[in-house]
Amino acid sequence: MRLPVKIAARVGRTLLLMVFAAAGTILLVRFAPGFFSDVREMDTKYAPGARSEMQAENYRQSTWLIASQVAKGWLDGDFGQSRQFGVPVSELVGARIRVSALLLAQGIFGGWLLAICGALPISGLRSDRLLWGLPFTILLAVPTAAMATACILAETGGPVLVLSLLIAAREFKFLHGLLERAWRSPHLLYGRAQGLSWRALVRMHILPNAAQQLCALTTLSIVTALGALVPIEVIFTVPGVGQLAWSAVMNRDLPVLVAVSLLMACVVGVAGMISKDIFTLEAA
Amino acid sequence: MRSLLRSSLLSASLMALLTVSAPCQAAPRQPGELAWTIHYDPKTFDPAKVDEQASELVRYLTGGVLLRLNRQTQEPEPQLAESFRVSPQGTLIVFKLRGGMRFSDGSALTSADVAWSLHRVLAPATQDPVADEFLSPREVTVDAPDKLTVRVHLPRRIIGVGKIFDEIAIEPANRPSEGRVTSGPFTVADYKRGQYVRLRRNPNYWRHDAAGVQLPYATGLRLDILNNREQEISLFLRGEYDLVDALSPDYFALVAKKSPQSVQDLGASLNTEQLWFNQSSAAPLPDFEKAWFQNRGFRVAVSQAIHRADLARIAYDGHATPAFGFISPANRLWHNDDLKYAHESVADANRMLLASGFHLSGNQLYDAAGHPVKFSIVTNSGNAARQKMAAMIQQDLAVIGMQVTIVPLDFPALIERLMHKQDYEACLLGVSNTEPDPTSMMNMWLSSSPNHQWNPSEQTPATEWEAEIDRQMQAQASSPLRNERKRSVDLVQQIVADQQPFIYLVYPNVLQAVSPQLRGVQALIVSPGPVWNIDAIRRDDGRDEKGSHQGGAR
Numbered sequence: 001m002r003l004p005v006k007i008a009a010r011v012g013r014t015l016l017l018m019v020f021a022a023a024g025t026i027l028l029v030r031f032a033p034g035f036f037s038d039v040r041e042m043d044t045k046y047a048p049g050a051r052s053e054m055q056a057e058n059y060r061q062s063t064w065l066i067a068s069q070v071a072k073g074w075l076d077g078d079f080g081q082s083r084q085f086g087v088p089v090s091e092l093v094g095a096r097i098r099v100s101a102l103l104l105a106q107g108i109f110g111g112w113l114l115a116i117c118g119a120l121p122i123s124g125l126r127s128d129r130l131l132w133g134l135p136f137t138i139l140l141a142v143p144t145a146a147m148a149t150a151c152i153l154a155e156t157g158g159p160v161l162v163l164s165l166l167i168a169a170r171e172f173k174f175l176h177g178l179l180e181r182a183w184r185s186p187h188l189l190y191g192r193a194q195g196l197s198w199r200a201l202v203r204m205h206i207l208p209n210a211a212q213q214l215c216a217l218t219t220l221s222i223v224t225a226l227g228a229l230v231p232i233e234v235i236f237t238v239p240g241v242g243q244l245a246w247s248a249v250m251n252r253d254l255p256v257l258v259a260v261s262l263l264m265a266c267v268v269g270v271a272g273m274i275s276k277d278i279f280t281l282e283a284a
Numbered sequence: 285m286r287s288l289l290r291s292s293l294l295s296a297s298l299m300a301l302l303t304v305s306a307p308c309q310a311a312p313r314q315p316g317e318l319a320w321t322i323h324y325d326p327k328t329f330d331p332a333k334v335d336e337q338a339s340e341l342v343r344y345l346t347g348g349v350l351l352r353l354n355r356q357t358q359e360p361e362p363q364l365a366e367s368f369r370v371s372p373q374g375t376l377i378v379f380k381l382r383g384g385m386r387f388s389d390g391s392a393l394t395s396a397d398v399a400w401s402l403h404r405v406l407a408p409a410t411q412d413p414v415a416d417e418f419l420s421p422r423e424v425t426v427d428a429p430d431k432l433t434v435r436v437h438l439p440r441r442i443i444g445v446g447k448i449f450d451e452i453a454i455e456p457a458n459r460p461s462e463g464r465v466t467s468g469p470f471t472v473a474d475y476k477r478g479q480y481v482r483l484r485r486n487p488n489y490w491r492h493d494a495a496g497v498q499l500p501y502a503t504g505l506r507l508d509i510l511n512n513r514e515q516e517i518s519l520f521l522r523g524e525y526d527l528v529d530a531l532s533p534d535y536f537a538l539v540a541k542k543s544p545q546s547v548q549d550l551g552a553s554l555n556t557e558q559l560w561f562n563q564s565s566a567a568p569l570p571d572f573e574k575a576w577f578q579n580r581g582f583r584v585a586v587s588q589a590i591h592r593a594d595l596a597r598i599a600y601d602g603h604a605t606p607a608f609g610f611i612s613p614a615n616r617l618w619h620n621d622d623l624k625y626a627h628e629s630v631a632d633a634n635r636m637l638l639a640s641g642f643h644l645s646g647n648q649l650y651d652a653a654g655h656p657v658k659f660s661i662v663t664n665s666g667n668a669a670r671q672k673m674a675a676m677i678q679q680d681l682a683v684i685g686m687q688v689t690i691v692p693l694d695f696p697a698l699i700e701r702l703m704h705k706q707d708y709e710a711c712l713l714g715v716s717n718t719e720p721d722p723t724s725m726m727n728m729w730l731s732s733s734p735n736h737q738w739n740p741s742e743q744t745p746a747t748e749w750e751a752e753i754d755r756q757m758q759a760q761a762s763s764p765l766r767n768e769r770k771r772s773v774d775l776v777q778q779i780v781a782d783q784q785p786f787i788y789l790v791y792p793n794v795l796q797a798v799s800p801q802l803r804g805v806q807a808l809i810v811s812p813g814p815v816w817n818i819d820a821i822r823r824d825d826g827r828d829e830k831g832s833h834q835g836g837a838r
Contacts, residue, residue, distance in 0.1 A: 032696075032697075033693070033696070033697035033700055033701075034694065034695070034696025034697040034698070034699060034700045035696070035700075036700060036704060037696050037697075037699035037700040037703060037704060038699070039695055039696070039699065040335060040336060041699055041703050041734075042699060042702075042703075042713075042735075043336075043716075044724070044725070044726075044727035044728055044733075044735045051734065085325060085327065085477070086327055086328070087477075092477065095477060096478070149514075152512075152514050152515055152518065153514070155518055234512075235512065236515075237510050237511070237512050237515055239476070239477070239478035239479050243478065244478070250694065250695075250696075251696070252696050
């Protein structure tokens with residue numbers, strides 16, 4: 001297949017992923033218990049207003065109608081109005097993307113730094129590798145929310161630390177394997193036998209050779225970090241997209257959830273494309 | 285290899301140092317600023333469109349009003365109005381404004397602004413929930429015969445009309461500003477969605493203290509939007525926040541351990557926790573279950589089997605008061621001190637069930653047709669005290685042979701089951717009463733109301749006692765005489781105690797934590813809690829801003 005066709009196919013696949021994400025979100029939220037209710041209905045003071053608003057909204061809430069409205073809105077560049085906050089979704093999501101992007105960038109950077117700092121020396125060890133790698137294995141078993149809650153209770157650490165530890169635990173295994181194979185390669189064994197320093201070997205041979213695979217792994221870290229974004233932002237009250245998504249789920253805020261799902265699907269799709277396809281295409 | 289290990293450890297330590305630093309800081313506090321949290325973003329800053337609690341608080345803190353309901357005496361007191369007079373028929377209210385008042389932007393506040401603000405609230409297009417309190421808002425007329433006089437003509441007398449004006453913020457005529465230009469103690473200065481609302485002191489606020497110092501004392505308020513109690517308490521203990529309102533018992537114990545001088549238990553609140561059975565004939569339940577729930581003996585027996593003192597002691601760590609009626613003893617004006625109710629007794633409960641056609645076989649209770657008495661109690665997830673109560677009720681009812689399943693649901697799902705589908709058997713939930721006056725509870729007691737939870741939106745009252753409740757609640761809402769109103773409300777309390785449509789469990793206590801550095805806080809169990817006299821509260825942290833206010837002193 002020719003290169004432009006390949007790129008078009010990859011882009012098409014990402015778009016399809018986004019369509020599935022939007023459709024899935026609409027179906028799940030529309031049929032979630034409580035979609036047709038408003039917390040204010042229980043407050044006798046505000047119940048009449050809430051009820052009339054809900055009735056007006058429910059009147060136009062058939063699934064197909066919602067889906068067609070969402071599709072039409074997105075094609076026209078209108079992402080709708082948040083049901084919970086009563087403001088345009090673009091305004092709501094736009095302000096939070098920067099916060100989440102910064103958190104993701106810091107978390108991924110920190111995670112990789114920790115993973116590399118752990119994997120580089122451990123992979124070069126001749127014995128006790130399992131023992132030295134144990135902290136990362138233990139970290140892998142700790143749920144993100146538990147890690148975040150522990151930080152809050154201990155009044156130390158923050159969202160970046162938790163995200164970094166999560167990424168480090170996930171990526172350590174891959175990195176360790178990668179570097180272990182590299183150390184055992186004949187030319188490195190020869191270099192070591194010739195008395196080349198460890199630092200020179202890492203800088204001149206290991207990192208340049210593993211760079212492509214490391215880049216692919218980094219893009220996949222984005223997907224891992226996205227998965228942890230919701231609990232981390234909720235527990236640490238970070239005003240990002242993850243916190244918004246949680247609040248939207250709890251309030252059945254469909255327009256916001258569709259926007260967040262599409263955003264996540266787009267990031268996941270593009271990350272996948274970069275990690276897998278772009279490097280393949282470049283190689284081709 | 286060693287050098288590699290060293291540089292790796294060094295990098296890891298640097299990274300850890302960067303990320304371990306303070307978890308989540310509150311926004312920096314400005315000098316003289318008070319700070320606390322609200323749990324959700326206010327939906328609006330427009331004082332005429334308030335329809336939830338966060339916006340209501342911002343309106344309270346920013347809006348200048350003609351009359352302010354004194355939260356301690358429950359009597360309306362003049363604010364922007366120097367005086368007010370209600371005609372003997374109750375259909376004309378004349379407000380006389382204070383002279384020389386200014387909005388926060390320096391423009392003069394006159395009767396034209398007041399008339400415009402009232403018209404805006406009354407206009408159907410505004411959809412202000414406050415308008416409904418005027419009963420027929422379209423028939424209310426407002427005029428301003430001179431710069432300092434405003435007359436409000438009502439089509440008929442409204443009981444407690446003064447408190448309605450407590451909810452109407454006066455804004456500059458034709459310049460609605462969403463709280464940016466106000467006549468109250470503060471103005472909205474900054475808002476970051478999901479982070480904070482920052483209010484700034486109104487330099488032209490009309491009130492002064494006894495020494496002539498212009499109020500409010502605080503230079504500003506920062507309301508952080510934070511729905512995480514652990515973090516809120518951690519920041520309070522670090523001095524980032526000045527108060528924590530509506531503490532749950534477990535968090536109260538936590539704060540009491542670390543800062544015993546901060547916590548306050550103000551005793552029973554006006555709020556109630558209650559259990560009720562679905563008596564709606566439209567409910568998708570088997571007929572025999574509906575018959576149980578509509579049976580007075582069944583409800584009274586359940587009430588008798590529940591050990592309320594244990595609920596208060598265990599579920600609330602002793603920070604709750606056993607409840608037997610819908611008006612808390614803290615509401616001294618309206619509580620029925622002579623209330624007669626069926627006392628807790630398992631033996632009496634068993635006798636009552638037997639007399640109502642139920643019988644016990646082994647450990648299981650059966651109805652007359654042989655159906656085992658099994659039902660579920662729905663409640664909202666995330667409320668630890670409520671879930672503990674549900675578990676204890678489950679145990680109490682097992683003693684009289686009832687099998688109970690507890691179903692915690694998230695709030696939207698619970699509301700759908702209660703309000704839309706009526707698809708539940710029993711429900712355990714609380715009611716927040718923000719006002720002591722029983723008129724504010726009308727929507728809960730009138731049989732035609734959708735908030736008449738045990739049988740919502742009845743076309744006609746299903747039972748004679750419900751019809752009597754309707755009559756008495758209407759009577760108390762229309763009588764100008766306090767004694768007559770009290771008699772009606774007492775009667776409703778007695779009917780409810782006899783019939784047990786709601787089985788009242790406890791009145792949770794008002795628990796709060798207030799920084800020892802705050803001065804001027806007066807304990808209060810009704811909304812808006814400790815900040816009800818916000819203009820007289822200040823922080824004594826050695827950076828007292830009092831001196832800087834001297835310029836505004838009279």
